[in-house]
Amino acid sequence: xxxxxxxxxxxxxxxxxxxxxxxxxxxxxxxxxxxxxxxxxxxxxxxxxxxxxxxxxxxxxxxxxxxxxxxxxxxxxxxxxxxxxxxxxxxxxxxxxxxxxxxxxxxxxxxxxxxxxxxxxxxxxxxxxxxxxxxxxxxxxxxxxxxxxx
Numbered sequence: 001x002x003x004x005x006x007x008x009x010x011x012x013x014x015x016x017x018x019x020x021x022x023x024x025x026x027x028x029x030x031x032x033x034x035x036x037x038x039x040x041x042x043x044x045x046x047x048x049x050x051x052x053x054x055x056x057x058x059x060x061x062x063x064x065x066x067x068x069x070x071x072x073x074x075x076x077x078x079x080x081x082x083x084x085x086x087x088x089x090x091x092x093x094x095x096x097x098x099x100x101x102x103x104x105x106x107x108x109x110x111x112x113x114x115x116x117x118x119x120x121x122x123x124x125x126x127x128x129x130x131x132x133x134x135x136x137x138x139x140x141x142x143x144x145x146x147x148x149x150x
Contacts, residue, residue, distance in 0.1 A: 003047055003121065003149055005094050005101040007087070008069070010053040012106035013125050014039045014142075015060055033060045036127075038142040043068045045149065050090050052103075054080050054110070070094075082114040091118075102149065104142075112136065123148065 008014050015035045042049065051069045065071060072090050079086040091101060098119035105111020106125050115122040116136075123145070124131065124138045131138070137148065 003100060003102045005048045005050065005091070005096045006042070006045060006145075006149070007050045007052050007090055007101060007103045007115075007120075008042070009081075009103075009105035009107070009111045010051050010055060010060060012127075013104060013111075014042075014051065014065075015063065033063065035063060036142070041141075041143045042145060045145065047149075048094055048096075050094070052077070052081065052086060052090050081110045084114045084118055087114055087118055087120070104145065108134065 011017070015033050017033055049069045051065065051071045053071070053073055055073065057071055057073050057075070070093070072086070072093075074080045074086070077086040077089040079089065081087075087103070091098060094101075102121045102123060103111055103115030104123045104125060105115075106127070108124065108131070112122040112124055122136060124134055124136060125140070125142065126134070126138050127140055129140060139145065139148070
């Protein structure tokens with residue numbers, strides 16, 4: 001079955017902190033985030049797209065992601081990953097069943113396991129090939145998604 005919804009993690013999957021973040025910078029909102037070069041590869045995928053993150057929206061509000069994704073932070077879901085209720089809130093908003101959705105993330109505990117527990121397809125992005133003993137679907141670049149999902 002073709003996926004109707006792809007849910008992406010933000011940090012480590014689509015984007016990153018542009019510099020080391022100190023507590024005082026974070027409290028002042030003086031934090032710069034960027035997108036990985038391959039993030040633009042997913043903008044045109046022919047399905048609905050969401051971001052489910054534990055971060056606050058202000059961290060990446062300057063990136064224009066709302067044009068391509070519906071963004072869910074703990075403020076919207078009232079839950080924090082790996083709580084499966086955060087994932088369920090996203091699925092409910094899109095009126096999509098777990099088996100019709102895919103989760104793409106860089107953390108097994110926060111992204112992959114909760115999605116699999118719900119019956120979603122899960123794809124681990126391991127940009128530096130550091131995770132060796134993972135038997136599920138693993139990619140090193142978001143550019144690989146097109147071939148997996150189509």
